[in-house]
Amino acid sequence: MKRKVVLASSLTFAALAIAYVGGSYYAGQAVEQTMQKQHAWLANLPYFIVKSHSYQRGWFSSTETTTLQVRPELYRFMLEKEGEPLQTFAVTYTNHIKHGPLPLLSQFNFMPYKAAVNTEFVFAPDTQKFLSKFFGEQQPIKIENRISFNDDGIVNLSIPAFEYEEALSGIKAHWEGLTASLDYGGDFNRVTLIANAPGLKGEAKNKGQFALKDFSFNITQVRGTSGLMIGSTTAKIGQLDLNLTEGTPFKLKLEQLAYAGDIKEAGEFINASAKIDLNTLTLDQQPYGPAVLIAEANHLHGKTLAKIGDELTLLQKQNLDRDQLTAALTNLAKTQGLPLLQNNPQLAIKKFEVKLPDGALRFTGEVGLNGFVAADLENPVDLVNKIDAKADFSVPRKVVETLALWQARNVFGGADSQVNMADLDFLAGQFVEGQINKLAEQNLIRVDGKLLAATASLNKGSFILNGIKVPLPWATPASAEAE
Secondary structure, three states, rough: OOOHHHHHHHHHHHHHHHHHHHHHHHHHHHHHHHHHHHHHHHHHHOEEEEEEEEEEOOOEEEEEEEEEEHHHHHHHHHHOOOOOOOOEEEEEEEEEEEOOOOHHHOOOOOOOOOOEEEEEEEOOHHHHHHHHHHHHHOOOOOOEEEEEOOOOEEEEEOOOOEEEEEEOOEEEEEEEOEEEEEEOOOOOOOOEEEEEEEEEEEEEOOOOOEEEEEEEEEEEEEEEOOOOEEEEEEEEEEEEEEEEOOOOOEEEEEEEEEEEEEEEOOOOOOEEEEEEEEEEEEEEEEEEEEEEEEEEEEEEHHHHHHHHHHHHHHHOOOOOOHHHHHHHHHHHHOOOOHHHHHHEEEOOOOOOOEEOOOOOEEEEEEEEOOOOOOHHOHHHHHHOEEEEEEEEEEEEEHHHHHHHHHHHHHHHOOOOOOHHHHHHHHHHHHHHHHHHHHHHOOOEEEEOEEEEEEEEEEEEOEEEEOOOEOOOOHHHHHHHOOO
């Protein structure tokens, strides 16, 4: 009986071992196809050039090695200097791939996956030497990709915290690390990204300090019928402090900045909105805020936007200089962009409001294009007749006066200036007063107590400013125009 039990157990163990070995080999074949698909997606991005790529498949594990170079066109205009070679930025990474069905068994994790992938980065010697100043022996970045059998996956990324200090220069930095997770669909038509960075502080002796707290970024998108990724995006900053002490002192403190964007499909059209909220902005101990901006772009032809996006990606992969890129973008707008204008697009700033020490600045505006045809590009009058727009704004009079005083002091009141500040302020005040009165007499603004305001609208070629119809240039008789 014991022999039978032992024999049955041995056979069972052997069967399981054979099944595991066979499963690992099969998973190795399947995961190679998955990794090649992910590499193709990465190589298609306009930000990188693939310098080399190789894949070595084993029975239980595989290795993929890739060298990527940042596309120089992304930074050429900022870093290129005449007579000097343009610096290149490249990184080599190796994906260590453990095949399923239980790739994390050595970690006592019995969750089945097609593969578990850990990424190891190899930087150029100079880059590695620079990074080691901050991270020491730690890996500057860790990435793990767990791939399910349907090719969906979750990528976990982390950048470790560090403390850095230079005794001679007095430079200090404190980074609290970053964590991020990306939940993606195997066909890359679904993504959910969540990233958090608790804080970063820095200091330079006799120059200033800065601090960033509680940064987060979330994105949830799926591919729509037009081919565009639609969904929501949010980003938040808890606090940002900047204190510059060298030269002209400058102190800024920003609290609770938030962004929320949303892209939706309505049939064949795209409707997008964005909202920015700011609780408080303090400049040199002067508080501003709260502030809010709400903007919308509606009735945009989805397939046209997707086509333009694809063409822009192709342009970014070409080695175009500034003039060539400008010409290509102009041609793209003419050849591919017309459906955006032909489908009655609407753009709007639904709300822009900033609370200031002397009142509140407010602005709303919207513009739409109705019934556009390609021939309108050759006839500006017909084009203007199809624009429907309106705007309304108000600003405290004191704000305009204060801005004028600041500008006058910056221009004439430097450290070596002999100008009397009281006299300069008086002259600047008189100048602003005269300009306000002149604009009011011409009906270009309204003076409503302590506010300066204006409203304007354009509809079917009729332009109305502050309640008065203003003839457009082509509608003005020749005699009146000469006069």
